[in-house]
Amino acid sequence: MTDFVQSKLYEWAGDAMDFESTSTRDGYIEIVNYPNNPDGTIRHAVVNGSSGGLIHDLAYYWPQYTPITSPADHDIMLFSLSKFSGHAGSRAGWAIVKDLKVAQLMSKHIMFNTIGLSRDAQARAAHIMRYVVHQYSQKGSAPYRLKTGPDNTTLLFHHAYDTLEHRWKELRDLVVSGARFTLQDYPLAFCTFFGETTTTHPAFAWLKCEQDRDCEELLNSVNIRSRGAHLFGILDPQYTRISMILSLKEFTVLLSRLALLNNSSQTNCESMELTTKR
Amino acid sequence: MTDFVQSKLYEWAGDAMDFESTSTRDGYIEIVNYPNNPDGTIRHAVVNGSSGGLIHDLAYYWPQYTPITSPADHDIMLFSLSKFSGHAGSRAGWAIVKDLKVAQLMSKHIMFNTIGLSRDAQARAAHIMRYVVHQYSQKGSAPYRLKTGPDNTTLLFHHAYDTLEHRWKELRDLVVSGARFTLQDYPLAFCTFFGETTTTHPAFAWLKCEQDRDCEELLNSVNIRSRGAHLFGILDPQYTRISMILSLKEFTVLLSRLALLNNSSQTNCESMELTTKR
Numbered sequence: 378m379t380d381f382v383q384s385k386l387y388e389w390a391g392d393a394m395d396f397e398s399t400s401t402r403d404g405y406i407e408i409v410n411y412p413n414n415p416d417g418t419i420r421h422a423v424v425n426g427s428s429g430g431l432i433h434d435l436a437y438y439w440p441q442y443t444p445i446t447s448p449a450d451h452d453i454m455l456f457s458l459s460k461f462s463g464h465a466g467s468r469a470g471w472a473i474v475k476d477l478k479v480a481q482l483m484s485k486h487i488m489f490n491t492i493g494l495s496r497d498a499q500a501r502a503a504h505i506m507r508y509v510v511h512q513y514s515q516k517g518s519a520p521y522r523l524k525t526g527p528d529n530t531t532l533l534f535h536h537a538y539d540t541l542e543h544r545w546k547e548l549r550d551l552v553v554s555g556a557r558f559t560l561q562d563y564p565l566a567f568c569t570f571f572g573e574t575t576t577t578h579p580a581f582a583w584l585k586c587e588q589d590r591d592c593e594e595l596l597n598s599v600n601i602r603s604r605g606a607h608l609f610g611i612l613d614p615q616y617t618r619i620s621m622i623l624s625l626k627e628f629t630v631l632l633s634r635l636a637l638l639n640n641s642s643q644t645n646c647e648s649m650e651l652t653t654k655r
Numbered sequence: 656m657t658d659f660v661q662s663k664l665y666e667w668a669g670d671a672m673d674f675e676s677t678s679t680r681d682g683y684i685e686i687v688n689y690p691n692n693p694d695g696t697i698r699h700a701v702v703n704g705s706s707g708g709l710i711h712d713l714a715y716y717w718p719q720y721t722p723i724t725s726p727a728d729h730d731i732m733l734f735s736l737s738k739f740s741g742h743a744g745s746r747a748g749w750a751i752v753k754d755l756k757v758a759q760l761m762s763k764h765i766m767f768n769t770i771g772l773s774r775d776a777q778a779r780a781a782h783i784m785r786y787v788v789h790q791y792s793q794k795g796s797a798p799y800r801l802k803t804g805p806d807n808t809t810l811l812f813h814h815a816y817d818t819l820e821h822r823w824k825e826l827r828d829l830v831v832s833g834a835r836f837t838l839q840d841y842p843l844a845f846c847t848f849f850g851e852t853t854t855t856h857p858a859f860a861w862l863k864c865e866q867d868r869d870c871e872e873l874l875n876s877v878n879i880r881s882r883g884a885h886l887f888g889i890l891d892p893q894y895t896r897i898s899m900i901l902s903l904k905e906f907t908v909l910l911s912r913l914a915l916l917n918n919s920s921q922t923n924c925e926s927m928e929l930t931t932k933r
Contacts (some may be wrong), residue, residue: 381767383663466774489659491769496744498773 392610393423405429411451412437415609415618416561417579419443436460437580441537444566444575453479458502460580462509462533463622468494469502509533520572534570541578544621547632548582555639559585581618592617599634670888671701683707689729690715693887693896694839695857697721714738715858719815722844722853731757736780738858740787740811741900746772747780787811798850812848819856822899822906826860829910833917837863859896870895877912 379389390396393407405424411433413420422431433451437443437460454473459465474480487493512526512533524535552558563577584603586592591614593605606616623631657667668674671685683702689711691698700709711729715721715738732751737743752758765771790804790811802813830836841855862881864870869892871883884894901909 378767381764382660385661385663468770468773486659489656492746495746495773495776497775497779501775 396424396426406432408432408434409451410434410436411449412443412577412579415579415581415604416583417442417563417577417581418561439537440534440568440570440575441541442579443577444568445570446566446568449473452476453483458505460622462505464502464505467498467502469498519570520568521570522572538571538575538578541580541621544628545578545582548621548635551632551636551639557586557588557639558635559587561585578621580620580622582621584617584619586615586617590614595638596635599637601631601634674702674704684710686710686712687729688712688714689727690721690855690857693857693859693882694861695720695841695855695859696839717815718812718846718848718853719819720857721855722846723848724844725847727751730754731761736783738900740783742780742783745776745780747776797848798846799848800850816849816853816856819858819899823856823860825910826899826913829914829917830862835864835866835917836913837865839863856899858898858900860899862895862897864893864895868892873916874913877915879909879912 379387387406390405396405396407405426405428407422407424407429409420409422409431411420412418414437417437430453431451432453432455433449434455435449436455436457438445438449438456439461442460452475455470456472457465457470458467459470472480472483474483512530513521515527516523516532521532521535524532524539526532549560552560561583563579565574565576567573568575584592584596586595589595591605593603593614596603596617596619601619603617603619605618606613609618619631621628657665665684668683674683674685683704683706685700685702685707687698687700687709689698690696692715695715708731709729710731710733711727712733713727714733714735716723716727716734717739720738730753733748734750735743735748736745737748750758750761752761790808791799793805794801794810799810799813802810802817804810827838830838839861841857843852843854845851846853862870862874864873867873869883871881871892874881874895874897879897881895881897883896884891887896897909899906
């Protein structure tokens with residue numbers, strides 16, 4: 378982004394891990410994806426310096442993806458409707474910011490940059506959030522152990538958690554049944570939102586190919602579009618990212634194609650004919 | 656905008672009228688508001704140079720505002736739903752661009768900058784445009800002399816033209832009945848869309864106060880919010896911009912407040928009590 382806009386204000390300084398805050402570069406911004414994308418782990422700020430600002434991106438910080446272990450309490454926290462309810466196309470987001478001045482600057486920037494989000498999208502986002510908050514508020518305050526809301530409706534985060542848990546189980550079962558792929562393990566933690574011990578179910582699976590040189594290429598051979606490691610600044614092409622929040626139909630097709638690779642030791646699968654109905 | 660983003664690529668070089676294209680500054684962009692905002696006149700590019708790019712902003716280039724005298728044929732033409740149908744809050748716009756490479760860069764910029772417009776807004780915009788095009792296409796090709804569409808519905812541009820014509824007549828009648836204000840005159844021209852001679856009815860009236868020093872301030876004194884000349888880079892505070900595309904209720908209140916000023920020679924109108932019902 379900084380490269381693209383060619384701003385006079387900031388430039389891309391590379392990976393935070395490698396960044397040395399010296400006296401000559403005494404203003405930096407570190408962005409913490411919290412949880413991290415693509416691997417879904419919780420990461421913390423790493424820059425060794427005190428003159429910088431921190432931005433925490435909490436786009437995936439919802440109980441269906443990661444145990445909520447404590448209230449989030451960072452200086453600048455970004456949120457989005459995208460992974461909250463799946464309305465990525467609304468482009469609706471919000472921020473919780475401690476410093477009023479910073480909040481005003483952010484608001485001004487959005488105004489100058491986009492003249493504000495479409496009113497249609499704002500209205501829809503407000504409606505969705507109001508509905509979800511209303512559902513849960515009928516049940517008192519957290520932890521929320523029941524799975525149903527008023528009028529026996531399904532509660533959003535509970536539904537999303539169950540769906541992801543089921544999908545991750547299916548994917549793990551498939552992966553352990555062969556030797557071709559492995560998946561990361563995630564720790565258990567007590568989720569204060571659900572009031573029970575849960576584990577991480579990222580919106581993306583960070584798949585490792587144990588026998589093949591290039592995992593994205595391998596998946597491409599059976600018409601699975603994934604995002605290879607290189608797109609996340611990672612050199613090892615044995616990793617690739619696949620989405621877990623497809624439609625159910627698409628997810629079923631995804632599993633069946635992965636199963637074909639898992640049961641085969643060929644890396645060249647061009648002879649397999651697979652098409653998706655649209 | 657250029658000042659705000661502090662881009663390395665471009666900087667604000669001031670009013671196009673005063674700009675001298677020299678060998679040391681051989682890349683410039685001239686933006687032509689077509690028609691102009693705030694005064695609604697048709698303007699043409701003015702920079703004396705050949706190394707620059709032209710962007711024509713056609714946000715107000717619709718037959719209800721200005722006679723369409725010939726097909727628009729500029730290199731980069733920007734359009735918006737905002738003044739087309741009044742859906743400014745949708746933030747939906749489009750461009751007609753001659754150079755494919757430029758179009759691709761613009762598209763890429765929008766993608767990086769905003770990750771694209773909200774899908775809700777896109778769907779609504781497409782629906783509105785499809786409906787309007789459908790209405791007119793039932794009537795063959797331009798000129799469109801009839802005012803009704805299929806099933807006796809009112810055609811959008813015809814309705815908007817009639818509304819604006821009526822409002823402008825009311826405003827002009829008010830202005831000529833006193834000596835306090837004047838309005839610009841606009842030329843008649845043959846509109847190829849309507850197939851008749853029409854005149855300009857800008858979405859904004861560029862009001863001049865003939866007796867008072869500061870027109871925006873005068874209007875403020877009776878609770879009319881306008882945008883003073885200084886906001887358009889014009890030093891003379893005798894001018895201010897008022898909107899003609901308010902709701903009918905608001906427009907009626909606007910006229911009644913202007914009439915109070917017109918019938919009074921006081922500049923201090925604080926004794927008048929005027930409130931608007933919400």
